[in-house]
Amino acid sequence: DGGITQSPKYLFRKEGQNVTLSCEQNLNHDAMYWYRQDPGQGLRLIYYSQIVNDFQKGDIAEGYSVSREKKESFPLTVTSAQKNPTAFYLCASSDGQGGRGYTFGSGTRLTVV
Amino acid sequence: GENVEQHPSTLSVQEGDSAVIKCTYSDSASNYFPWYKQELGKGPQLIIDIRSNVGEKKDQRIAVTLNKTAKHFSLHITETQPEDSAVYFCAARGNRGSTLGRLYFGRGTQLTVWP
Numbered sequence: 001d002g003g004i005t006q007s008p009k010y011l012f013r014k015e016g017q018n019v020t021l022s023c024e025q026n027l028n029h030d031a032m033y034w035y036r037q038d039p040g041q042g043l044r045l046i047y048y049s050q051i052v053n054d055f056q057k058g059d060i061a062e063g064y065s066v067s068r069e070k071k072e073s074f075p076l077t078v079t080s081a082q083k084n085p086t087a088f089y090l091c092a093s094s095d096g097q098g099g100r101g102y103t104f105g106s107g108t109r110l111t112v113v
Numbered sequence: 114g115e116n117v118e119q120h121p122s123t124l125s126v127q128e129g130d131s132a133v134i135k136c137t138y139s140d141s142a143s144n145y146f147p148w149y150k151q152e153l154g155k156g157p158q159l160i161i162d163i164r165s166n167v168g169e170k171k172d173q174r175i176a177v178t179l180n181k182t183a184k185h186f187s188l189h190i191t192e193t194q195p196e197d198s199a200v201y202f203c204a205a206r207g208n209r210g211s212t213l214g215r216l217y218f219g220r221g222t223q224l225t226v227w228p
Contacts, residue, residue: 006156031214040122042220043157043202050214090156094214101147101204102216104156 002027006091006105013085013112021076021108023091032074033102035090036060043090049074078110085112114212115140117205119219126193127227134222136203137185145206146179146186147216150199157202161188193226200224
């Protein structure tokens with residue numbers, strides 16, 4: 001079955017450490033997205049990529065970095081520069097301009113202690 | 114870019130009653146409007162969508178209406194059940210320039226259905 005996989009489901013890190021969240025899709029989608037979700041804040045876009053080897057900043061990109069070396073993969077690194085990294089992170093993919101919106105992964109809950 | 118407003122932020126109904134969630138959007142060029150349901154600890158799942166050339170779409174107990182002139186769209190759930198309890202997000206898809214293909218989300222509605 002085609003889908004989008006995020007790993008790990010739960011992640012704990014010490015303050016000041018960088019951490020990378022994995023997102024893989026086998027839907028042959030061109031576009032991929034990273035969102036951050038905090039209680040009462042809805043979905044806030046961090047970064048998105050519409051094609052391999054290209055990506056754009058979203059609304060809250062500071063303290064995060066991404067890469068898109070393969071169509072299937074869009075890892076997100078939460079750097080030590082992110083002031084409040086504890087949150088639920090969601091990855092999504094779409095076929096770009098048409099299609100039926102986004103397919104979301106099941107999320108990674110990051111806790112920084 | 115596009116701006117999507119969603120109301121109410123919380124909604125409580127008795128089992129069997131109907132629930133309505135409303136959204137407005139700002140860019141008249143937006144052409145696709147999906148609704149997502151998110152259960153606790155999970156990713157959002159698409160439950161219904163509507164394109165700008167259609168005014169209403171129904172799928173069993175859920176329906177969506179779109180008023181392009183007023184730039185608003187609504188989700189209607191009839192005969193609600195406890196398992197409908199979740200956070201619901203509306204979205205509008207950008208259709209020009211840098212917004213092309215990108216979904217803009219409302220802030221979500223926490224629906225609680227009491228048995």
